[in-house]
Amino acid sequence: MDIERAHTPGYRESTWIDLLDLITAIGAGVWIPMKLGLLAFPLDFDIVVDFVFMVFAGFCAAYALCEYWRAVKRGVVVDRSVLWTRVLTDAAVALPLVTVAGLAGTYTEPFWCVKLLAIRHVVRFPQILSRLGMPHPALGRLFSLVIVVPLLVHWAATGWIMLDGGAETADLRLRYLHSVYWAITTLATVGYGDITPKTGPQMAYACGIMVVGVGFFGFVLGNVASLLARLDAAKVQHEEARDRVETFMRHHRVPHELRQRVRDYFSYLWETRWGYDGAAVLADLPPNLRADLSLSVNHGIIEKVPLLNGASPELIRELALELKPRIVVPGEEVFRHGVPGAEMYFILNGDVEIVTPDGQTLARLHGGDFFGEMALLTNKPRVATARAVGYCCLFALQRETFKSAVGRYPDFEAKVSAMARSRASGDTQAGQGQG
Amino acid sequence: MDIERAHTPGYRESTWIDLLDLITAIGAGVWIPMKLGLLAFPLDFDIVVDFVFMVFAGFCAAYALCEYWRAVKRGVVVDRSVLWTRVLTDAAVALPLVTVAGLAGTYTEPFWCVKLLAIRHVVRFPQILSRLGMPHPALGRLFSLVIVVPLLVHWAATGWIMLDGGAETADLRLRYLHSVYWAITTLATVGYGDITPKTGPQMAYACGIMVVGVGFFGFVLGNVASLLARLDAAKVQHEEARDRVETFMRHHRVPHELRQRVRDYFSYLWETRWGYDGAAVLADLPPNLRADLSLSVNHGIIEKVPLLNGASPELIRELALELKPRIVVPGEEVFRHGVPGAEMYFILNGDVEIVTPDGQTLARLHGGDFFGEMALLTNKPRVATARAVGYCCLFALQRETFKSAVGRYPDFEAKVSAMARSRASGDTQAGQGQG
């Protein structure tokens, strides 16, 4: 599989580069504003930090350059300008200009500002986090929002310190705390008013923070809320379907006993995890992946059905794509005697009774059993009625699918025929139905 | 029906366990933070509370264990890890560790913290409330949000007390009120500023409350708003349809008289409760439930039509699924003479005139009457025109449905034929139309 991986742009080997980007961005976001706001570190310390940036950003720049070169060589349709921008900005961050300026005795601040370029990786956080194996893409976005909020507060607080805010305390740590407290009070629009801007520049700064920051906070909150609401999309979809039916029932004043039966049905649907319809989801995927996903999802039923044990993997793969799930409510008839049938059924769980036209119960089937298999072999009408005892999860297999499978897998055809013959000859075993 | 209920996982008998969960969660949420914040209760009191927790949570743990065991035994596809987590946490809450620690003379606080695990039932509130018979699932979610807000305020307030907040008053009750007041002022972002954090820890605590709490409040408010907006989904749907048509009419400058007619139509639709289309809703349900719901909704028309009185329940059930509702506006023709017809109509309410080609009114029909029944028996064109006098709600019965019903219910066929013959022979009774 090495060849395939090599052909996938931006593949797994870049994971540690992603991590480096992440750390560099957060480091730059935290350190540089503090450096600019407090100005209280000796030169030696600056040089050490500069060196760390050089190493981290240098690696990233080098890697991006390699990727660019590989993309050019292989003619991949990746967006090259993006890679090019990354090479340039990472190189700018990596250059040890602060050390040079510091040793030369000039101001280092402008060169720190250049390093702020590293923060632009922030916009790639969701992508980086999802590549680092975040279980859910929405979680990645949520986490990157959660990282951005403290960064924003930090920047607002250091800016406040730069304008002599929090000067009421001499202790640097307390001053930082006071500034953070002011920043949060303002950004969250609480505005206690115990720390307020006094000078003109402070007022102007506060105005800017209020307009930009409040908007940003609203945006972040709105996103966090909608992300949280979407985290469990399966549940949301289930509840919407339920609300629709409830509204319908209330609107038409359906009696309470019937409402309760409908609610039971939805509870059952949710607890057995069958409520979430995958068909629409799978339609987006290429056939290969779709088959693998179907196989993975329907594996449970295939393991439980003795008839399928020992079948060839190709057959199982084919059936997994074709089995149609169906839920029957207590007392519902799966099929009725005398009606021509075109499907056989596998029981995932729940009980089904096979009843003769005169009301005699022939058999009671459980999870793992199958019934109605005669319909696949002959075109004759059903000879008995199948009725659900409680809630049942069934999988239906269409005759057409069966016929095409039978042609290619003669073993399976023989097995089903033998089973059908043995039942038809009157030998009704427990846990086996009549077709 | 016992068998069916036994096969439904998580069925009704667990209602009182749900209630126990609810009470335990709220009790733990209210009591433990207060205990930790105020520390002003004697040991005896603690032991009593501990005992109550032991009883409540013990029952819950035992029940969850039983359910787990039953699920394992019956091979139900319920999510077992969820049950297992419940058994463990409920058992941890039930253990009387506080009593042991109190009698041993050591700190009881850590053991109270363990009991906070009971609060995790909070996430199950919507589900519990809907099982306890909450009339609308959205109401359940609304109610659980409404429970969570005071809990959050309570926690914020007790935390504030722990950090010596509200120390300006000696009276414990007043101090709690002050703290709650501070918490709400902060969470709702009002921030009067009459009570503000003074010490470093208080400031840090206030920062945390502002960031987390404000986001949470926004989330709750957003949810409450969207829940309220969705409570009456039928109305929302009706208003959207109306807005669409209004926008269309304004965009194309439709004259006011015509706009008013369209508005009247929508008012009529809403007041007769016919505006909400159930077809899409019912499509989600299995056939059995769908038939019961249709029967329940269309029961009114069936009771009002004398022709159907005394019909067999099976026939009525079948017709309820097949009757198609139709609204006609004043002056609209239901059918026109000379055109071949394939439907008969039942009038739910409103008046319909049967008019001959030369403009003579043959009959005026009211709610409960039917007309156009000749179309079901013969293939001849309509011999008269049926025109609505005011707004009318009709139900249409297709010939195909009728034919299949007639085959199985010969009584009904005879009744309709007799009625048609008597009308066709010129004997036009009031309240009876011409086919």
Next chain:
Amino acid sequence: MDIERAHTPGYRESTWIDLLDLITAIGAGVWIPMKLGLLAFPLDFDIVVDFVFMVFAGFCAAYALCEYWRAVKRGVVVDRSVLWTRVLTDAAVALPLVTVAGLAGTYTEPFWCVKLLAIRHVVRFPQILSRLGMPHPALGRLFSLVIVVPLLVHWAATGWIMLDGGAETADLRLRYLHSVYWAITTLATVGYGDITPKTGPQMAYACGIMVVGVGFFGFVLGNVASLLARLDAAKVQHEEARDRVETFMRHHRVPHELRQRVRDYFSYLWETRWGYDGAAVLADLPPNLRADLSLSVNHGIIEKVPLLNGASPELIRELALELKPRIVVPGEEVFRHGVPGAEMYFILNGDVEIVTPDGQTLARLHGGDFFGEMALLTNKPRVATARAVGYCCLFALQRETFKSAVGRYPDFEAKVSAMARSRASGDTQAGQGQG
């Protein structure tokens, strides 16, 4: 049409009752809290107000009773319990209990509270306003939200006065202003902190206002925002279509010249008001209303086409439903010579050139002209190409529609045939095309 109106439940004659409900509700909402909060009016004044309520609410109750009786008599499917509730509450408001209690010398406050029931009409405001002729249902909802906000502020302010809030000023008017100011400061979460609760009850009241009121304010603001956003649904739909195409073009890096052409197309669409597709909207309406709306919308084209002038109203009504709008961009070919055609075209505006296969321009047609009519009469291929010069709005008429119209309206057939013959005979007039 009197009969029809009488059959329409809740028809126009109730307009003044709606107005009465509106005034009573607002009056009760404004007056009673002020009365309860300030307690500064003499008994005579109370009796006058009580009398006004008696008259207003009495009328409403009597009307609702009549409506109820009529609904019962005619067997209309209107929701009777709603009417019944209205009768009871209006009667409770109408009873002059305040006068009785005042003259008897006991407290009148409880009886004022009973009159607060009149406020429940608030929930019917959107409906009332739309019946009073509000041009847009969303405007009605907007207006009722705008009414509710001052009511809420008023209630919060009078409650504050009841708890001795605003007691720093003796002047009653200033005290009310201070209370309103406090209420708005709190509800809008501004919370200056210049007026803050001091006593326990005030604090508790402020807490309640903050939790309930802030949620309500958020709800109202959210609704106002979404109502404003939806006010011009046609524009929203247009912009969404445009954004989709812009996103597509940016994603695929389409060159700027082509982007500009697409933008021009959308501008043209919007400025000619053709962008809003009515088909989906009209599908909700019954056939009668749909025909009237189509006729009204397409009236412009029918007036401009000389061919249709003098046609019978039935024909015009039929054509209005069948004309299919089509926009062609500059240089696009409406049809090409040699291809069999099945449509004729009417030009609403813009210019179309008729070009022979060898590139010679036969004619240049303008708004009001038609072309391609030969396709309706014979099945032969087009003998020329029709190409748009600038943007053009056309209406296409299908051959099938034409054939059916021709059968019923022989005058029209003769007119079109004559026109086609005169053109085919080589007599090409300016402003007339070749079929």
Next chain:
Amino acid sequence: MDIERAHTPGYRESTWIDLLDLITAIGAGVWIPMKLGLLAFPLDFDIVVDFVFMVFAGFCAAYALCEYWRAVKRGVVVDRSVLWTRVLTDAAVALPLVTVAGLAGTYTEPFWCVKLLAIRHVVRFPQILSRLGMPHPALGRLFSLVIVVPLLVHWAATGWIMLDGGAETADLRLRYLHSVYWAITTLATVGYGDITPKTGPQMAYACGIMVVGVGFFGFVLGNVASLLARLDAAKVQHEEARDRVETFMRHHRVPHELRQRVRDYFSYLWETRWGYDGAAVLADLPPNLRADLSLSVNHGIIEKVPLLNGASPELIRELALELKPRIVVPGEEVFRHGVPGAEMYFILNGDVEIVTPDGQTLARLHGGDFFGEMALLTNKPRVATARAVGYCCLFALQRETFKSAVGRYPDFEAKVSAMARSRASGDTQAGQGQG
């Protein structure tokens, strides 16, 4: 193309008029409230400003008049009342009433207020900005919201100054800053409380600002947030598709290895920019524009395929519309030997192996190659299997499309046939597949 442009209403030549409208509106919005609030400018200055307004608004009025006249003359379906309103309001703004009043020695304020009419162009900002060439319509709306916020703050601040707010400082600039600071504090609901209304009018003004302004701010923030969220619609759509699949996989507990493969597929889709489906977008456009867009988007593949180099532009245009994109995942079979084929494939990028039934690799194809061309010429089954090595982007060409193209472009047919013959004769070149 001049004729076409002349026929497009509101075309490009009005760009500088749009700019004039923009400047006039912003100028009036900034200047007039300041003038009314501060009253501190000499008459000469007023006359100069009045003159500027006269020139700017005069030009706009004259232009709108011309447009109106042209629309009337050409009978365009543009909304004339809109143009008429523009003429009148621009003329009112242009009249030098302030100069007249100033020279006559009376109050100039009422005449400044008339000039506020110019602000109404604000509602046209999004449209103006999009015509001025804003790259994205959403950006235009965003920018106009961003312009409106400072205007609103400015108005609130000048109103505050008019009511003697900010009177604590004598310096006019500082007073303006204080007022702006108060306005932002209030509008953003921060409400520090260091500057609060003292007098009655100030309180009433603050109440108004709070109710209206807070609502407006919420509206603007909500819009900005949703605009930002929609800016990259392609990304949003991609993430939603991804979230759906992730939810499905988590819900059904799909194993991690398979989840990772699905994630890789989505990453590939996004990085190659193939994820955004244009079909729905293009369906809104007229055929002419649709063809041009398709050609522009698929240009890359056409340039890379040697077979198509030198083909006539008409053929390329036709093929661009018909090529169907398809992504294959590593190991997936594009087609299988023995199955009849109806498509040929062009490789955009990625590698495809042609394998014989006995597993021998015949060829390995790269970007720019094509394969499966035999299927277009004959109806025989595939003689080999084509399997993707890594991820591949292919374009499929249907036999029907090819046949119709071949009829009209014999050169192309000859080229493909020659290629197919040379391959079929066993001469398998590198980079060429077997059909």
